[in-house]
Amino acid sequence: xxxxxxxxxxxxxxxxxxxxxxxxxxxxxxxxxxxxxxxxxxxxxxxxxxxxxxxxxxxxxxxxxxxxxxxxxxxxxxxxxxxxxxxxxxxxxxxxxxxxxxxxxxxxxxxxxxxxxxxxxxxxxxxxxxxxxxxxxxxxxxxxxxxxxxxxxxxxxxxxxxxxxxxxxxxxxxxxxxxxxxxxxxxxxxxxxxxxxxxxxxxxxxxxxxxxxxxxxxxxxxxxxxxxxxxxxxxxxxxxxxxxxxxxxxxxxxxxxxxxxxxxxxxxxxxxxxxxxxxxxxxxxxxxxxxxxxxxxxxxxxxxxxxxxxxxxxxxxxxxxxxxxxxxxxxxxxxxxxxxxxxxxxxxxxxxxxxxxxxxxxxxxxxxxxxxxxxxxxxxxxxxxxxxxxxxxxxxxxxxxxxxxxxxxxxxxxxxxxxxxxxxxxxxxxxxxxxxxxxxxxxxxxxxxxxxxxxxxxxxxx
Amino acid sequence: xxxxxxxxxxxxxxxxxxxxxxxxxxxxxxxxxxxxxxxxxxxxxxxxxxxxxxxxxxxxxxxxxxxxxxxxxxxxxxxxxxxxxxxxxxxxxxxxxxxxxxxxxxxxxxxxxxxxxxxxxxxxxxxxxxxxxxxxxxxxxxxxxxxxxxxxxxxxxxxxxxxxxxxxxxxxxxxxxxxxxxxxxxxxxxxxxxxxxxxxxxxxxxxxxxxxxxxxxxxxxxxxxxxxxxxxxxxxxxxxxxxxxxxxxxxxxxxxxxxxxxxxxxxxxxxxxxxxxxxxxxxxxxxxxxxxxxxxxxxxxxxxxxxxxxxxxxxxxxxxxxxxxxxxxxxxxxx
Numbered sequence: 001x002x003x004x005x006x007x008x009x010x011x012x013x014x015x016x017x018x019x020x021x022x023x024x025x026x027x028x029x030x031x032x033x034x035x036x037x038x039x040x041x042x043x044x045x046x047x048x049x050x051x052x053x054x055x056x057x058x059x060x061x062x063x064x065x066x067x068x069x070x071x072x073x074x075x076x077x078x079x080x081x082x083x084x085x086x087x088x089x090x091x092x093x094x095x096x097x098x099x100x101x102x103x104x105x106x107x108x109x110x111x112x113x114x115x116x117x118x119x120x121x122x123x124x125x126x127x128x129x130x131x132x133x134x135x136x137x138x139x140x141x142x143x144x145x146x147x148x149x150x151x152x153x154x155x156x157x158x159x160x161x162x163x164x165x166x167x168x169x170x171x172x173x174x175x176x177x178x179x180x181x182x183x184x185x186x187x188x189x190x191x192x193x194x195x196x197x198x199x200x201x202x203x204x205x206x207x208x209x210x211x212x213x214x215x216x217x218x219x220x221x222x223x224x225x226x227x228x229x230x231x232x233x234x235x236x237x238x239x240x241x242x243x244x245x246x247x248x249x250x251x252x253x254x255x256x257x258x259x260x261x262x263x264x265x266x267x268x269x270x271x272x273x274x275x276x277x278x279x280x281x282x283x284x285x286x287x288x289x290x291x292x293x294x295x296x297x298x299x300x301x302x303x304x305x306x307x308x309x310x311x312x313x314x315x316x317x318x319x320x321x322x323x324x325x326x327x328x329x330x331x332x333x334x335x336x337x338x339x340x341x342x343x344x345x346x347x348x349x350x351x352x353x354x355x356x357x358x359x360x361x362x363x364x365x366x367x368x369x370x371x372x373x374x375x376x377x378x379x380x381x382x383x384x385x386x387x388x389x390x391x392x393x394x395x396x397x398x399x400x401x402x403x404x405x406x407x408x409x410x411x412x413x414x415x416x417x418x419x420x421x422x423x424x425x426x427x428x429x430x431x432x433x434x435x436x437x438x439x440x441x442x443x444x445x446x447x448x449x450x451x452x453x454x455x456x457x458x459x460x461x462x
Numbered sequence: 463x464x465x466x467x468x469x470x471x472x473x474x475x476x477x478x479x480x481x482x483x484x485x486x487x488x489x490x491x492x493x494x495x496x497x498x499x500x501x502x503x504x505x506x507x508x509x510x511x512x513x514x515x516x517x518x519x520x521x522x523x524x525x526x527x528x529x530x531x532x533x534x535x536x537x538x539x540x541x542x543x544x545x546x547x548x549x550x551x552x553x554x555x556x557x558x559x560x561x562x563x564x565x566x567x568x569x570x571x572x573x574x575x576x577x578x579x580x581x582x583x584x585x586x587x588x589x590x591x592x593x594x595x596x597x598x599x600x601x602x603x604x605x606x607x608x609x610x611x612x613x614x615x616x617x618x619x620x621x622x623x624x625x626x627x628x629x630x631x632x633x634x635x636x637x638x639x640x641x642x643x644x645x646x647x648x649x650x651x652x653x654x655x656x657x658x659x660x661x662x663x664x665x666x667x668x669x670x671x672x673x674x675x676x677x678x679x680x681x682x683x684x685x686x687x688x689x690x691x692x693x694x695x696x697x698x699x700x701x702x703x704x705x706x707x708x709x710x711x712x713x714x715x716x717x718x719x720x721x722x723x724x725x726x727x728x729x730x731x732x733x734x735x736x737x738x739x740x741x742x743x744x745x746x747x748x749x750x751x752x753x754x755x756x757x758x759x760x761x762x763x764x765x766x767x768x769x770x771x772x773x774x775x776x777x778x779x780x781x782x783x784x785x786x787x788x789x790x791x792x793x794x795x796x797x
Contacts, residue, residue, distance in 0.1 A: 012624075015611055023610070023742075023746070024732075024733065024742075024746060024751065024752065027746040027747075027751050028751040028752055028753065031749055031751050031754070031773075032753070053776075054759070054760075057760055057769075061760060061761070061762060061763065062763065063763030066763060156778075160760075160762065160767065160769065160778050161762070161763070161764075163762075163764075163766065163767050163778075163780070164762075164764035164765075164766055167766065167780065173767070197744070198580070198740065199579075200579075200580065270581070270582070270585075271579065271580045271581050271582070276767060276778075276779065276780040276782075276783055277744050277745070277748055277777060277778070277779060277783065278767065278777065278778040278779075279748070279775060279776070279777055279778075280760065280769055280775075280776040280777065280778055281775075281776075282776075
């Protein structure tokens with residue numbers, strides 16, 4: 001009778017006699033065994049060729065078409081997302097806000113005190129409703145499109161094309177994919193870094209994902225581009241200028257991603273480039289049910305749920321700050337006044353900083369919070385017309401071109417939203433890296449905006 | 463004085479009284495443990511070389527004043543780790559057991575840092591040195607198992623096994639090797655650091671096959687068939703070489719995968735010795751095993767990475783990776 005211990009001892013004894021390459025031998029024999037089984041069981045008619053794949057590959061990786069094709073596809077995906085989300089977003093918003101109104105009326109009629117109604121419905125519920133209305137439609141459009149490209153087999157080719165840039169930055173080519181995912185949602189982009197199998201490069205991808213502006217930041221960028229940048233050009237070029245400014249911000253984000261990746265890989269995350277192995281699967285027609293499932297369940301609702309968890313308390317805080325007065329002024333206004341000097345230094349103002357501070361659960365509610373404080377209303381609001389927005393910001397609150405440009409910069413370079421910070425923590429399982437991931441972009445944002453503001457003031461543009 | 467202020471001050475002072483001495487004590491104990499362990503390693507090293515350690519040699523190795531070394535030695539003697547035989551210092555059985563434990567922890571950590579964390583080779587010694595202290599034998603055993611019981615550290619030093627048995631150091635110094643005879647680098651001495659840095663800077667690495675082209679009191683000139691390497695004799699003595707094993711002879715006419723022309727078919731001969739741990743596992747998982755047929759199929763406009771077709775799948779590798787796979791081109795007539 002052999003006991004388990006005897007077997008273990010025998011194994012330990014035999015281990016010493018093994019040659020160094022025995023692992024290679026094990027894998028080799030596994031492969032030759034399965035090859036033998038395959039040859040016996042599977043019969044191929046003629047030799048399998050990959051003509052079509054090769055022809056497609058030659059186009060998508062060609063020096064002339066490769067990169068432009070990639071940029072066009074990315075631009076189209078983002079364009080469809082931004083345009084397509086408008087209508088469902090508005091419908092969702094009016095539906096959810098109608099419920100808010102009805103419920104608030106009901107509460108008032110039942111004799112509930114104003115602060116209870118306000119806190120629950122205009123605070124917590126409104127925060128939730130807003131986040132759902134602005135986050136759900138873009139994600140429900142972006143993620144299926146992205147998953148479609150993934151299923152098609154196109155995305156690994158993008159990593160193949162872009163790797164030369166990331167190699168120079170000490171990062172992994174697959175980071176280009178997690179960045180592209182970041183356009184949909186940074187939290188999803190951070191989760192997507194799981195495809196990078198070496199820990200060092202994965203951490204770089206996690207920490208720099210926030211430099212890609214997500215869906216939640218695009219509307220802010222587009223609004224600023226339209227109201228401010230486009231306004232200083234003649235009407236003919238206005239829309240081109242607006243689009244150009246948004247593209248410039250995106251390019252700047254990519255630039256920062258690469259520079260920061262490089263800096264990280266040269267300092268705290270020093271190490272050798274790990275095994276870059278990238279499988280380029282054959283092209284195939286995607287399975288649409290599968291796409292819908294992966295993109296909606298695994299990605300959209302996963303992210304939305306985390307956002308909802310943080311949106312509710314933030315809605316409460318925003319309402320409290322706007323509705324509790326000390327010496328006749330709301331807490332929000334007090335805080336904004338307190339932040340004003342720093343805001344001025346950064347070419348922004350206290351209200352903008354406050355909005356970024358309390359609207360941390362989602363970038364989507366930054367502008368509504370800002371408008372709430374500017375207009376002194378008790379809840380987050382939105383303005384319908386661009387003209388009214390312009391009047392409010394420029395004439396009543398002294399915004400200049402510098403404010404707009406620096407806000408565009410700050411929208412790109414600031415701490416990730418709470419959902420993304422939580423995701424960094426969950427993915428790295430480290431408070432330290434979550435803190436670094438939150439504070440590093442913020443620090444860069446503060447430095448960059450102070451620099452541009454100082455230069456603009458010194459040169460006399462403002 | 464405000465009573466609240468007074469109470470909080472009192473609390474702070476009390477907390478300090480509780481925790482700070484404990485922390486100072488812990489830190490001092492850790493420091494002492496490190497000193498003892500470093501001394502043990504030095505003594506073991508000397509014994510293995512058949513030389514005797516003295517307080518002076520220890521002072522030199524640890525960079526401490528002789529008075530401090532004497533204090534450390536007194537502590538070690540009290541703990542029963544060393545004994546004096548005249549002026550000679552010797553490890554007791556207990557001391558040797560502990561010393562081997564530290565060496566084992568150090569070399570396993572180096573293996574981990576090089577293969578899994580992929581730290582540059584010139585950095586691993588210092589990092590392993592920082593982490594080797596305070597590991598329990600159970601932790602070291604677990605690390606050994608997780609790394610797959612490696613036999614050598616990344617410099618080629620043998621790693622002691624669980625029972626504390628250390629294999630013989632393979633190879634002889636390059637300075638004792640015959641001219642023009644093929645040799646395989648089996649060990650790179652990592653101390654002193656300056657010499658090791660020079661070896662790495664020249665581009666020599668473990669497992670490489672070299673030949674001495676020229677040896678003079680001024681320099682050694684080596685070749686691996688492609689590049690030439692120059693070393694000062696003092697540095698060359700830190701490179702240990704051995705005869706080529708049978709399996710290496712197959713590599714004789716192999717080329718790195720990277721040098722294969724587009725669409726040129728080849729058979730994988732071996733994965734490079736320098737490629738270990740994570741990278742090697744990844745290669746094997748993907749089916750890049752000896753005997754597999756491979757050819758470059760997809761060019762990249764930026765030269766890097768390149769797509770290779772192997773076992774019916776297309777896999778992209780960077781140049782650095784492809785350089786670690788040795789292949790033999792298949793001539794059209796043979797297959």
